Amino acid sequence: MVRRRFAAAGALVAAAALVLSGCANQSGSGPAQTSAAPAPAQPNNAVLPAGDGQGKCAPGTSIAYVGTLAGQNAALGQAIANATELAVNQHNQANAGCKVTLVKADSGGTPDTAVGPTQAVINNQAVLGIVGLPFSGESKAVGPALNAAGLVNITPSATNPGLTKNGWTNFFRGLGNDAVQGPAAAKWMQGKFNPQKICVIKDDSDYGIGLATAVSQALGPQVASCQGDVKTNQKEFSATVGQVQQAAPQAIFYAGYYTEAAPLIQQLRDAGVQTPFVAPDGVKDEQFVVNAAGSANGSFLTCPCVPQEGFTAFTQAYQQAYNTPPQTYSAEAYDATTILLQGIDKGANSRPALLNFVRSYNGQGLTKKFQWQPNGELTDTPVYVYRVDGDKIVTDSPISG
Amino acid sequence: MFLDRFWANTINGLSYGSIYALVALGYTLVYGVLQLINFAHSEIFVIGVFGVYFTFLALGFQPGQTPNVPLAGIIANLVLAGAVGMILAGVAAVILERVAYRPLRKRNAPRLAFLITAIGASFVIQQVFRITRGSNPEGTIRLLPPEPLFRIFGAPVTNLQVIIILAALALFVVADTFVNRTRLGRGVRAVAQDPATATLMGVNRERVIMITFLLGGLLAGAAALFYLMTIPQGAVFNGGFLLGIKAFAAAVLGGIGNLRGALLGGLILGIAENYGQSLFGGDWRDVVAFVLLVGVLMFRPTGILGESLGKARV
Numbered sequence: 242m243v244r245r246r247f248a249a250a251g252a253l254v255a256a257a258a259l260v261l262s263g264c265a266n267q268s269g270s271g272p273a274q275t276s277a278a279p280a281p282a283q284p285n286n287a288v289l290p291a292g293d294g295q296g297k298c299a300p301g302t303s304i305a306y307v308g309t310l311a312g313q314n315a316a317l318g319q320a321i322a323n324a325t326e327l328a329v330n331q332h333n334q335a336n337a338g339c340k341v342t343l344v345k346a347d348s349g350g351t352p353d354t355a356v357g358p359t360q361a362v363i364n365n366q367a368v369l370g371i372v373g374l375p376f377s378g379e380s381k382a383v384g385p386a387l388n389a390a391g392l393v394n395i396t397p398s399a400t401n402p403g404l405t406k407n408g409w410t411n412f413f414r415g416l417g418n419d420a421v422q423g424p425a426a427a428k429w430m431q432g433k434f435n436p437q438k439i440c441v442i443k444d445d446s447d448y449g450i451g452l453a454t455a456v457s458q459a460l461g462p463q464v465a466s467c468q469g470d471v472k473t474n475q476k477e478f479s480a481t482v483g484q485v486q487q488a489a490p491q492a493i494f495y496a497g498y499y500t501e502a503a504p505l506i507q508q509l510r511d512a513g514v515q516t517p518f519v520a521p522d523g524v525k526d527e528q529f530v531v532n533a534a535g536s537a538n539g540s541f542l543t544c545p546c547v548p549q550e551g552f553t554a555f556t557q558a559y560q561q562a563y564n565t566p567p568q569t570y571s572a573e574a575y576d577a578t579t580i581l582l583q584g585i586d587k588g589a590n591s592r593p594a595l596l597n598f599v600r601s602y603n604g605q606g607l608t609k610k611f612q613w614q615p616n617g618e619l620t621d622t623p624v625y626v627y628r629v630d631g632d633k634i635v636t637d638s639p640i641s642g
Numbered sequence: 643m644f645l646d647r648f649w650a651n652t653i654n655g656l657s658y659g660s661i662y663a664l665v666a667l668g669y670t671l672v673y674g675v676l677q678l679i680n681f682a683h684s685e686i687f688v689i690g691v692f693g694v695y696f697t698f699l700a701l702g703f704q705p706g707q708t709p710n711v712p713l714a715g716i717i718a719n720l721v722l723a724g725a726v727g728m729i730l731a732g733v734a735a736v737i738l739e740r741v742a743y744r745p746l747r748k749r750n751a752p753r754l755a756f757l758i759t760a761i762g763a764s765f766v767i768q769q770v771f772r773i774t775r776g777s778n779p780e781g782t783i784r785l786l787p788p789e790p791l792f793r794i795f796g797a798p799v800t801n802l803q804v805i806i807i808l809a810a811l812a813l814f815v816v817a818d819t820f821v822n823r824t825r826l827g828r829g830v831r832a833v834a835q836d837p838a839t840a841t842l843m844g845v846n847r848e849r850v851i852m853i854t855f856l857l858g859g860l861l862a863g864a865a866a867l868f869y870l871m872t873i874p875q876g877a878v879f880n881g882g883f884l885l886g887i888k889a890f891a892a893a894v895l896g897g898i899g900n901l902r903g904a905l906l907g908g909l910i911l912g913i914a915e916n917y918g919q920s921l922f923g924g925d926w927r928d929v930v931a932f933v934l935l936v937g938v939l940m941f942r943p944t945g946i947l948g949e950s951l952g953k954a955r956v
């Protein structure tokens with residue numbers, strides 16, 4: 242009884258939030274809208290793993306999670322594996338006629354270690370589809386084998402733009418890539434800061450260079466006239482700080498990872514540079530906030546990940562099952578799993594059938610609408626801005642496409 | 643751009659170069675006595691960094707905002723943490739020598755074996771930190787935030803930079819005096835110059851070697867304190883890698899085996915890096931430093947001041 246009332250209240254709140262966020266979206270890219278309730282609620286037409294409960298499939302039908310479980314950056318992989326497992330469990334509970342088995346394969350998170358486990362999954366003929374792989378490097382390494390096997394593969398987190406340029410017909414990306422994030426970040430900064438000049442600082446990784454190029458192009462050569470470089474593992478940034486002081490920009494965009502971003506922003510703030518600091522998903526991590534020790538406060542972080550706190554049913558179920566709130570890309574993984582399960586429920590009983598189902602899929606998920614272009618990129622790729630508030634990363638606003 | 647930032651770059655370079663110099667002294671001392679490039683010295687430095695960090699933790703400081711402690715308390719805490727870091731790094735250097743190098747020396751191993759052992763020891767220590775502490779930096783603990791004290795030609799000089807430059811110079815003078823003016827130091831120089839004769843004259847070679855490693859470790863521990871004061875995010879398993887290479891380059895630049903050369907090399911390298919980044923952009927920071935090194939070695943193959951630890955030049 243109590244629980245039912247709770248659910249009703251939750252639905253009301255969700256509906257209200259939906260209306261609110263709808264309004265916020267419509268009022269466009271006005272610069273001063275940081276305080277509106279930004280996290281989207283669960284869309285009321287979102288397809289959930291349970292489906293309609295009428296699913297029918299052969300016993301033993303499997304899908305797989307392939308990705309890091311204990312290897313490099315394991316926390317990210319676990320957040321994805323957990324969400325996948327949660328979706329499969331919810332599906333099996335609701336569908337008496339279709340019990341799907343989840344196979345988990347630890348890829349180790351690196352290109353060198355991913356090939357063997359992936360091949361084992363390919364050889365397991367019961368597996369009809371894969372959620373993963375989480376990282377771009379390993380995705381690139383196993384892509385040809387998965388493509389040759391015709392095994393459909395939805396990644397919830399790999400964002401390197403090059404992955405969809407290999408001609409693979411089985412690869413689908415469940416979020417916006419880095420070529421989407423860069424222009425979105427540029428557009429948001431233009432609306433927010435009305436800048437004459439922005440310093441674009443990049444590290445020497447492929448990720449940082451690609452993103453900085455995309456941001457600089459979108460800003461134009463006049464605004465992005467101040468360009469800085471740092472090295473991976475560099476810790477002393479006085480020359481970069483001096484460059485920023487000299488340029489006196491309206492904002493700083495840092496294209497790189499949190500390891501360098503934390504000392505960089507601390508040294509900027511120490512030197513009295515209070516310019517707004519904007520950084521991409523590579524910096525969106527607790528480590529950035531902890532290591533910058535207060536200096537990160539007020540920084541903005543862009544990410545093609547959708548805030549999850551509004552998806553109350555999902556976050557509560559996840560919290561209950563794993564005793565921790567969902568992490569970055571959990572909801573994306575939940576959506577990707579749901580799509581595979583939908584296909585199986587609807588009678589896709591072979592790899593080619595499930596591949597075709599995903600290719601022509603068009604439906605609402607928790608995070609976004611899922612419909613893929615022929616190359617495997619989504620048609621609709623929202624990017625969000627997050628903000629460091631004290632020692633927490635909170636949702637700031639969506640970047641309206 | 644370059645001229646506007648000239649003094650700021652110089653001061654920042656001097657301050658960071660002082661850290662290079664202190665680490666470079668360790669390379670130079672060991673090379674002078676054993677003709678061994680102790681590649682594990684960068685990990686001795688990292689041990690010092692973690693020693694300082696854990697002392698902060700033990701003293702009750704928590705990662706996060708800079709705590710509000712009176713100045714005298716801050717200084718006392720810093721000195722204590724620095725002392726722990728120095729002792730730990732010094733002891734670690736001696737243990738390293740015992741475990742890794744002495745057995746080889748006993749068997750008259752070729753010089754290459756020492757070099758490979760040094761590289762191996764470096765990896766082992768690094769990976770032990772990675773396995774036990776993870777690959778993320780330790781949470782930031784900062785006792786003393788930098789504040790400008792005065793200006794030189796418009797460039798601010800912070801309290802941290804003043805402390806680091808002065809303390810590094812003082813430590814250098816102590817080390818230099820020790821090697822050049824004390825009885826033990828005379829032993830070090832004697833072994834560096836001619837180990838066989840020194841042994842015949844009653845110098846205990848093994849003890850000299852131990853003292854050399856101890857001194858290098860102590861200086862690296864002090865550098866670790868200054869490093870962590872400048873870069874509070876520095877307590878991480880691979881934090882010594884780049885800095886170690888730079889410090890080794892500084893030692894070669896000044897003339898390896900030469901204490902004053904290590905100091906000069908460290909300061910020059912620190913400044914040159916900043917000039918290089920200012921002139922050519924951040925991508926060229928390391929390139930400039932090493933082009934300078936190669937350029938100097940072409941005209942002075944033994945470094946700016948030459949190899950002189952053993953030359954008994956007082």
